[in-house]
Amino acid sequence: MQTGAPFSFERFTFPDLKTLLAKASPLRSGDLLAGLAASSDEERVAARFALADVPLKRFLSEALVPYEDDDVTRMIIDDHDADAFAPVSSMTVGDFRNWLLGDDATPEALKHLAPGLTPEMVAAVSKLMRNQDLIAVAKKCHVVTAFRNTIGLPGHLSVRLQPNHPTDDPAGVAASILDGLMHGSGDAVIGINPATDSPEAMIELLKLIDEVRERIDIPTQSCVLAHVTTAIDVMARNAPVDLVFQSIAGTQKANESFGITQAMLAEAEDAAKGLKRGTVGNNVMYFETGQGAALSADAHEGIDQQTVEARAYAVARKYSPLLVNTVVGFIGPEYLFDGKQITRAGLEDHFCGKLLGVPMGCDVCYTNHAEADQDDMDNLLTLLGVAGCNFVIGVPGADDIMLNYQSTSFHDAMYLRSVLGLQPAPEFAAWLRKMEILDQHGRTRPQLDGQAAQNLLAWSGAA
Amino acid sequence: MSNLTNKKIPSGLDPWNTLRAHTDARIGLGRVGDGLPTERLLEFQMAHARARDSVHMAFEPNSVRNQLDGLDHAILDVHSAAPDRPTYLQRPDLGRLLDEDSVAALGKHAGDYDVAFILADGLSARATHDHAANTLKLILDHLGESWSVAPVTLATQSRVGLGDEIGAALGAKLTVMLIGERPGLSSADSLGCYLTWGPRRGRSNADRNCVSNIRPAGLNPEKAAKKIAYLMVESRKMGLSGVALKDNSSNPELIEG
Numbered sequence: 127m128q129t130g131a132p133f134s135f136e137r138f139t140f141p142d143l144k145t146l147l148a149k150a151s152p153l154r155s156g157d158l159l160a161g162l163a164a165s166s167d168e169e170r171v172a173a174r175f176a177l178a179d180v181p182l183k184r185f186l187s188e189a190l191v192p193y194e195d196d197d198v199t200r201m202i203i204d205d206h207d208a209d210a211f212a213p214v215s216s217m218t219v220g221d222f223r224n225w226l227l228g229d230d231a232t233p234e235a236l237k238h239l240a241p242g243l244t245p246e247m248v249a250a251v252s253k254l255m256r257n258q259d260l261i262a263v264a265k266k267c268h269v270v271t272a273f274r275n276t277i278g279l280p281g282h283l284s285v286r287l288q289p290n291h292p293t294d295d296p297a298g299v300a301a302s303i304l305d306g307l308m309h310g311s312g313d314a315v316i317g318i319n320p321a322t323d324s325p326e327a328m329i330e331l332l333k334l335i336d337e338v339r340e341r342i343d344i345p346t347q348s349c350v351l352a353h354v355t356t357a358i359d360v361m362a363r364n365a366p367v368d369l370v371f372q373s374i375a376g377t378q379k380a381n382e383s384f385g386i387t388q389a390m391l392a393e394a395e396d397a398a399k400g401l402k403r404g405t406v407g408n409n410v411m412y413f414e415t416g417q418g419a420a421l422s423a424d425a426h427e428g429i430d431q432q433t434v435e436a437r438a439y440a441v442a443r444k445y446s447p448l449l450v451n452t453v454v455g456f457i458g459p460e461y462l463f464d465g466k467q468i469t470r471a472g473l474e475d476h477f478c479g480k481l482l483g484v485p486m487g488c489d490v491c492y493t494n495h496a497e498a499d500q501d502d503m504d505n506l507l508t509l510l511g512v513a514g515c516n517f518v519i520g521v522p523g524a525d526d527i528m529l530n531y532q533s534t535s536f537h538d539a540m541y542l543r544s545v546l547g548l549q550p551a552p553e554f555a556a557w558l559r560k561m562e563i564l565d566q567h568g569r570t571r572p573q574l575d576g577q578a579a580q581n582l583l584a585w586s587g588a589a
Numbered sequence: 590m591s592n593l594t595n596k597k598i599p600s601g602l603d604p605w606n607t608l609r610a611h612t613d614a615r616i617g618l619g620r621v622g623d624g625l626p627t628e629r630l631l632e633f634q635m636a637h638a639r640a641r642d643s644v645h646m647a648f649e650p651n652s653v654r655n656q657l658d659g660l661d662h663a664i665l666d667v668h669s670a671a672p673d674r675p676t677y678l679q680r681p682d683l684g685r686l687l688d689e690d691s692v693a694a695l696g697k698h699a700g701d702y703d704v705a706f707i708l709a710d711g712l713s714a715r716a717t718h719d720h721a722a723n724t725l726k727l728i729l730d731h732l733g734e735s736w737s738v739a740p741v742t743l744a745t746q747s748r749v750g751l752g753d754e755i756g757a758a759l760g761a762k763l764t765v766m767l768i769g770e771r772p773g774l775s776s777a778d779s780l781g782c783y784l785t786w787g788p789r790r791g792r793s794n795a796d797r798n799c800v801s802n803i804r805p806a807g808l809n810p811e812k813a814a815k816k817i818a819y820l821m822v823e824s825r826k827m828g829l830s831g832v833a834l835k836d837n838s839s840n841p842e843l844i845e846g
Binding site for chain 1: 608612613615616617623625629633634636637641643644679681682712771773774775
């Protein structure tokens with residue numbers, strides 16, 4: 127692949143696409159840490175002017191990491207759908223932004239366009255967008271997936287129930303699952319980060335969730351977030367695996383640092399699909415990503431944090447996932463310093479994922495050394511709800527006692543559904559009504575002394 | 590167990606609060622409409638405030654020095670290349686390098702030591718103030734006479750990697766760093782310990798052994814010191830640290846030596 131002419135605006139020049147993208151990116155600490163950020167506000171906006179004039183086609187001829195060196199680049203180029211790209215193929219990045227915001231970019235048009243877009247195109251246009259643009263366009267992108275329920279339908283919001291425990295204690299995990307279900311959470315997945323990544327620990331936790339799911343007939347899916355190789359191992363031992371989890375990133379080198387290859391992901395997807403445990407669909411993969419992951423593995427290849435993150439969604443897209451979760455504030459202030467940067471990143475990631483056709487959710491979160499608090503989380507959560515985010519995270523009281531960070535809570539999800547009039551996944555909502563957890567107005571108002579609730583309590587006590 | 594768990598739900602808002610006995614997770618909080626009852630809301634804010642205060646609290650080496658009164662070793666102050674807390678938080682690379690004065694100060698004490706102890710602020714100066722001196726004294730009690738110990742360093746604006754620079758500058762075969770861990774919401778005073786054999790720039794986490802969550806409500810300093818002393822002995826015996834060094838310290842037969 128050749129490198130084209132340098133880019134310029136007024137007195138500023140940018141030698142290549144990678145530099146231009148980095149300099150055009152909204153300020154964040156990770157790009158400063160990597161030495162990639164614009165050196166002044168003026169240079170940043172100049173880069174945006176220059177970027178606005180770049181033809182989208184240029185992204186197909188100038189790879190950010192050489193094709194020969196990186197299997198993510200190869201995936202992006204080899205899987206590009208030229209027919210789908212046709213409607214926007216003569217546009218510049220600036221034209222593309224205008225088009226996305228216009229009335230021609232209907233949900234149907236955006237759905238057909240997705241396979242024709244590369245992550246670099248999507249990252250580029252996001253850098254020309256204000257937060258409201260990111261929200262307005264993402265809202266038009268409907269990415270619907272299914273396993274035992276249907277996730278991502280407009281007007282719906284699902285929640286991953288995250289019942290982590292520092293020692294994987296079954297009674298402790300069960301108590302948190304019970305609490306989450308009684309607050310209407312769990313339709314995206316009941317997903318546990320295990321304290322120990324071993325086949326035995328994974329099987330024990332899978333059985334725990336599977337038992338309650340079957341006992342009270344919950345239309346949802348489970349996941350133990352162990353390494354993909356552990357999941358392949360336990361599937362061979364007939365463990366009840368619904369979804370296979372893996373953390374992924376936007377370069378081959380970063381994925382190698384996670385100990386994964388594309389072949390492993392393909393093998394895991396095949397194996398999980400083969401189990402045929404889904405009832406209304408068969409999307410079997412659950413991926414997590416997050417800005418800064420590639421840089422922290424020293425594998426960002428000189429690409430800015432937001433663009434390399436978008437490349438991870440191209441990896442995700444290949445394996446038809448049920449859920450993709452950007453864990454936006456987990457990584458710490460050296461990558462996203464404060465509430466403002468976390469908010470921007472969450473909206474960018476959701477936008478980029480949705481435009482690429484990925485079923486995007488977000489772990490709205492922060493650590494105690496970031497300049498952020500629950501007010502910042504409330505803001506981003508609300509904005510993502512408006513943008514049509516597929517799912518968010520529910521942790522008891524927003525305090526993950528195993529991973530030591532703050533996410534969003536079961537209560538936060540109730541708030542969001544309530545203020546925006548969003549419903550749980552339809553199959554799950556029907557179950558919640560049957561369990562007397564949702565009332566006739568669709569509010570989460572569990573009847574704690576009802577028979578259904580007592581059945582749940584009995585299960586939890588026995589765990 | 591945090592005080593959260595022991596508190597009763599004030600107005601019977603959630604009859605299932607008995608399940609809280611099974612986990613420190615914030616379950617059974619009750620609700621007001623879709624939101625949190627006031628007391629639950631304020632409890633969270635207090636926990637977050639304590640955690641943040643721990644992160645931003647200025648490290649006071651002299652407070653640790655005073656607690657080490659009577660110790661048989663010299664005590665040196667060192668500072669990373671991160672001049673202040675905001676820089677430290679955004680530039681972990683600078684927190685792994687010594688500033689010029691510290692390089693000079695350590696050079697005067699260079700020698701050939703079995704071990705260098707480093708007491709560092711990390712992400713919770715509170716943890717270091719509260720538990721580091723005590724933990725060090727308990728470790729020394731376990732070690733016996735056969736160890737030549739370098740001057741103890743008190744490190745400000747320090748990341749774990751700074752120990753490699755300190756250990757190399759002093760000429761120590763092994764570093765044992767006690768450093769404030771990133772505070773969790775219910776564990777603002779948690780200390781971590783990192784052992785690194787052959788400290789030098791470029792060591793990775795895979796080259797280290799870590800003992801985590803050292804605090805009275807977690808792994809208490811007495812037990813932690815025993816575990817650390819065991820790992821030190823094994824590290825010296827095997828001439829390595831990291832993934833190849835396993836912690837079998839729960840077997841009491843292995844502790845002596």
